Amino acid sequence: MNSTQQALPRLIERLPPGRVMQDAAFGVAFESDGLTAFHQKPLAVVIPETTEEVVTTVRWCHEAKIPFVARGSGTSLSGGSLPIAGGIVIALNRLKKILSLDPVNRTAVVQPGVVNIKVTQAALQHGLYFAPDPSSQTVCTIGGNVAFNSGGAHCLKYGMTSNHVTGMKVVLANGECVEFGSDSTDAIGPDYPGLFCGSEGLFGIATEITLRLLPKPEKFHTVLVGYRTLQAAGDAVSAVIESGLLPGAMEIMDALSIEAAEAAVNCGYPKGCAAVLIVELEGPRERVEYETEQLRTIIARTDPFAEHIATTEAERLSIWKGRKCVFSAVGHISPDFLVQDGVVPRNRLGEALVHIQEISRDSGIRVANVFHAGDGNLHPMILYDGNVAGEFHRAEEVCSRIIKMCIDMGGSITGEHGVGMEKRDFLPDMFDAATIELFHRIRGAFDPQEVANRGKMFPAADAPSLSMSGLHPLEKQGVISRE
């Protein structure tokens, strides 16, 4: 019996019955997150129902020096919510109340286990919505969004999750409960809610989060444009940017992604394109109508191969369906795949894509590309067959070359999926030793014993076991798709 198992009865004593699950079969569901290549059995799963129970659990971890990982829906794509060997999982799904929603202040206070889309669903009655919309929004939780500072297609205009969080209650890794920020968008003193967003579960557990809500845009204008080359699609993005327009979203899909999307949902994109660009304008109708004209003129000058303008909400959703399904759709053209999430300066997107093609050719591994063209956030999908000996490792090698390319171009190793377990070895390529030392000191301030999500984000020796293939269970069921 190891130390966690010995200490566990003391936790069980302190919590109401039924909170600590040790059943191995139950634990299986928590063994991995969206990065299914990694698996680790938790020794127990704790399911608190109140902030006080979170405090009790975390304090026990701190006292017994037992690592924990907070978990929302486990959709992390970087191994962020993977269990830690010898540690416990704290599953927050029962903390799922929207505690208040104030249309006067345009804020909502929610518990961490609230699923992202539920906030918008609750806010819509006041004409409000929650802007950050990861593709996993029907499943992922606000706690996970905060910890990963998640994004989506609308980040250029609206920023990431942290832009929409003004305050939170946090159980620090030593079990102390503190409040950061408030319900005002202004503050005095350093911005702690901002620091906590994106801390990847290494500081503690957010148990109440104050979110900003925005009025739902009145009108959308969505255009799908086909191009003969990827380069032409990239140039079109620059032309839009230079015109002074600020679209809500600008997305590009390459030929392989289009092929996958067509195979999966028959989205009716123009045939024979090397790339499609989706541009969406949004706002009050008078403004959108004016900008629509501007956009039409700009697009006409970019030598488009085909153009489709959504005239109804159904057509708009159909354009987005093709885009949003790409990741799950890739299953139609490849048994397995890995997704990367690097960022490059936007004006080097074309160069980056050419380079990715070269890497793909060199390695004999196919790479399909969809990306948030507006903010340079690439999502290359590295296609492989886990049953073919050596292919997984070649696919990993492709990932690592792409990540290095992003760093060399002055970009980032992650735009929205987090460093987690997957990219921790690349952290020193992006930040110098002094900066990483500062990160460690800050982490040490929050969590001197390193019990909160130990082994994530920072390079470390202990690697959990790898498996070579598989979609997230929810993707297999077609509930969510990757962005």
Next chain:
Amino acid sequence: MSSNAALQPNSIDEVRDAVLASTRVKVVGNQTKPPLCSHHDSCDVVSLGQLSGVVEYQPSEYTFTALAGTKVSEVAEVLAERGQYLPFDPMRIRAGATLGGTIASGLSGPGRFRYGSIRDFLIGAKLMLGDATVVHVGGKVVKNAAGFDIPKLLVGSAGELGAMLEVTFKVFPKPPATATLKLPCESSQQATDRMADAALRRWELDAIDYHYDTSTLYMRQRGPAEANRLIAAEIESQFGNLERLDEDEANALWNSITELNWSGDGSHVVKIPSTTRHAATLCDTIAAAMPIQLHISGCGNVVWAALTEEDGLDELESLLVTHNHRGLCVCGPSNRTKLNPHNETNIEAAVQQAFDPTGRFKS
């Protein structure tokens, strides 16, 4: 601009030498003497005003990088040439505010309402820590989720976490036209009710401010001129009695708000974070108790209070204590910085220690 800074380093190496040579350091920008620059007698003042200049600006990236001592006004000009701007309306730029000082002060103007405040646009920084090591936090691309988001923590840090040497901001294209609407209100409550109403509408206003002393609500639109005109007509049909300011009047108005000179020279100006829901009550309570000028900005998220007598700061503080608000003195002859400050928590002390192990920058 007058300066009593003892040291004006010209390079990062000189900043390092200055920091290492002192046991206590107060880093300032142009040391324009607001209370935020007040310091202990034992502090050496290091002005970063000489570390000035735009290092990198690529309009197509929507980002720029500049040395921290660069004047915000200089950056605003460079951006304007390419039709871009900082949407949060940086404050006091005519007074000579620098980028570093603006971040460290954590001040954002009326434009914060639409796209967020300065915290939402600062994406990276080169920072000298208390032990004189230099770190590079955040990144230079508009989207980045790697490492801890330390740039956010620098906002409002008042120079206590380290000396910002170089900073990277996200910027936006500036919409083609601006229109400002002026609406007299009967009470501050009516004004904030209208604020709340306007903020929920399809109009997507750019700024909503209320000048308490003249009972006037101001709403700003940004977008194509014709669209602004049509939307304004609808706002008028809802609220009635609107006046549309001409460009000069509008510029004068918004400048007086961002420059904080609506209150007249020499006032003590205090920032009080609030909300749309509470701003009116807070202002009414303060105004009933003492002679003071008030302005509500950011759709109620900030109340600016200006008073001429230093004694008034004590009275204001006791009101803030009663109503559970906090204040930050940003201008005026007093050395007082915080009103109703909260006690430093253990975690704040520990994080401060992580940045500044030797306690050099701590006030």
